[in-house]
Amino acid sequence: MSTPTLLLATLSCLAPIAAQSQVVPGQSEDGSAASYTDSKTGESITPTIEVRDGKHYYTWPHWHEWKNFKMQMRGERTDHPDAQWWPQAGLGLFMHWGIVSEFEPTGEAWAGRWSQAKVDSGRFHPQSDIWAAAETFNPTKYDADKWMAAAEEAGFTYAVLTTKHHDGYALWDSDHALLGVRQHLDGKDLVQPFVDACRNHNIRVGFYYSGMDWYFERDYMNFSHSPKVLIDYHGKQVKSLPQRPPSFRQAYDEYNQAQVRELIDMFDPDIWWGDGGHGATAEQIREWRPGIVCNNRGEGGDHATAEGFHMAEPQYVKKPVVANGWWWEVNSIITRGSWHYDARPGQTEYIMPSDRLLMELAEARSMGGNLLANIGPRPDGQFPDEAYRLFDDMAQWMKTNRDSVFGINGGGPWPEKCNVPITCRDAVWYFHATKDQATAEDPIVLQDAAEPVSVKLMCTGEELDYTFADQTLTIAIPEGSKAGHVTDVVVVDFGPELDSSPYRFKHW
Template identity: 65%
Template sequence: MKYPKWIIAVSVSACCTLSWAANRSQQLDSDGSADSYTTESRGEILPEVRVENGKEYLYWPGWNQSKNRKLQVRRERTTHPDAQWWPHAGLGIFMHWGIVSEFEPTGEAWAGRWTPDREKQGEFHPQQEIWDAAKTFNPVNYDPEKWMAGAKRAGFKYAVLTTKHHDGYALWDSDWALMGVRQYLDGRDLVEPFVKACRNNGLKVGFYYSGMDWYFDRDYMNFSFDPNRKMNFKGEWVKTLPKRPSKRWAAYQEYNAHQVKELIHKFDPDIWWGDGGHGMSVEEIRKLRPGIVCNNRDPGSGDHATAEGFGMSDPKFIKPIIENGWWWEVNSIIQKGSWHYDARMGEEIYPSDEVLRKFAEARCMGGNLLANIGPRPDGTYQDQVWRLFDDMELWMKTNEESVFGINGGGPWPEKCNVPITCRDRIWYFHARDHEATEKNPVILKDCAAKPKSMTLLNTGDRIPFSYKNGTLSFFIPEKRKARNITDVVKVEFGSDFDPEPFLFKHW
């Protein structure tokens, strides 16, 4: 495998030793909050390349092992014909929803895990207080049919719902969950109507399932991230915590396995989106549902990498994934706050132009965007979600060919200042409001041939361009700019242009 010059190659051998902590999840003792998925600007950042079991894996300095593994795939992906839709789908909607949404002080699921900074900022709350939100969580206005009908017209192809997050609250009527709708909502199943709404609207069904369950493990867990200080789930500093019984891990495995079986047998999901473990091995999950797509967030990994946050989906992190031949997806919040609804700022959804541009960037590199919103605790979407859906619906009417049915991506950002998606000799340039203007034109360097034609997809207008010494440049006339949604310019090349170097090899 050939890596860019900026990679320092170091060959090492590695093996995994499984202990209680490792088996539970390497993420259990690493902060998974939204704030933790950023890369500080420190100039050029060079990864280490390790050879493990005959394959090369990148490790980025400053990232813990859990974070690095989110960009790694450690098994051959599924070849089942029912799963091959996934890389072509391109766009999914992620919904973090549950008792954390009800907890008004913060929409952060990790708020119950103590850190000095979190306490200093007033963002730490004892885990028991978050669990207490189960007493008032009651989504009286929950209408997933409205959710999924809106998602469908906006162009989403699959949906992923948090059936159980790390707090342990189960959204389905489970025989095995220790805490969930059976204990607090008289068994009102919140997953079943979601699945039905997805099927009614032609969206593939995805289940987020946490292989970590802090409620199950509450008596033995240290809720402090400082290993030298111990905190119980009540937020109390203690000298010691009870020692886990020797049979605890076996009981935990059985507990998770029964929940996984319940969800798959009852609802037959298309996607298993484990987090902190799948709850069962990939092999066992595939026996239950052979055509399912599993993500990589399990020690046994899965079918695709999961870049978390737009910082982690920077091309320097993604290009090696593509070179390894792996499917990949970026999952990121598109709202203020964190993954779940934050009563303080969660009403604000990112501008439509920004979401569409991030979608184009993922497709340019042959990946999917799983865009997360956190519905309100009453079961409704924020008002701005409908603004986003309306804008996306309008955009899809004229521009969807630029993101669906593609088979390649152009040289962004190495040789072009905007992302490019391709279908053989047809290239699509995606420009935000401030791009493709007279002052900030689109520039493609080392363009191998002069285009036959160039049109603005939104209007069908011809776009003038300059092609000189292998450099292609153009801009969209001011009166033709869409402003609130991303502009797409369609460029057609002739038979003298070779598309082969730009076709995806990892699909």
């Protein structure tokens, strides 16, 4: 069926929903995060600062508007009591999964978007080739309960699954999707097992949903990043593309809204993680599912979404995000390769060291944010083996160190006055150190400190020696007491005399 005919059919079969025209951001832009350093000169790029309504907005001149928006909030977040769990959630598991995972040349969803640089480096693949992977995508070893059982032990409190990515493939048995499990897997629902597993393991349910649907508008869409070059979905350069008919915008909006409403009605998610738009406004989504938490990548939302660990460094988060009173989260790949599974050697089968992941968690929590760590499941439905190595290490760490990242209410002066990130529960502070820190050669150092009442290694309760002179606290863990492959946590109790109010989170 051609797309013009499809539009009429779509309009006639959609459930009645009040149409609210949606702006689909990022449609023609590369969705990846950019560096804060000029690649040609190596110099740091300085953002401009704009003050609007008493809040500071940073804008990086080398980023397009959509990338800058990931670190900005517009409008007020939800005050619904059922949504206020989110700042204390701390740790989420992100899973990009779908037909891109099946496409062996790359796990990059944007591989079908043409640029000369991608062609020159062999990273461009026609979008039609990626869609063809739907013919063979068949996750016969999918065991969502195994995923979530391990995630619960590892300390994850919420999980977000890609119900539909930009390619338009729906993982649930949708009445409205044009491409998905109904068309290719006899309606085998891949979302319900995930939801059930989350509920069984006390994990909040999150849905990633792409407001962009490249399959829906494939006949009209330029698959090139450059407006000067027209590329169709077969990857061929053309002189022109068909014009979208007048009914297109309404059809697109109603199509998206119908899928959003369908997902909410079928599965009752706790989190809506839009990308390239929510598919509906946050106001509509909250009406359909009161108490849901929405990210900021659509019309309205509740929290900023730093993409990649570099975007979540203190100089970019403490001001303006935290200073503006915004909730925030860092979402990042913790493998090599891309967000989806990349079958090439050394890519998604590699999972970052446990120590590094736990330190990234500590850094986010010290600034009052959450970490949403992404692993791409294999196309057969299994997690990479290394994911379970990470989960096992995290589970052991959580048994003794969990309270250093959950149940906290503040963050210490890192990196301004300390060389390691600090989380706080009033006058009790938790110092997080890598395997190479908190040693005699590289001790923990806190300046302008109060004299401690006690200093202990959290995992064992062992009293640690320290020095306190000229308001500087210095702590080293004996070599034989270092954990070695996971993050060490030192607990310092400064006693009831410490005024902890300057360090309490004010954006929660």
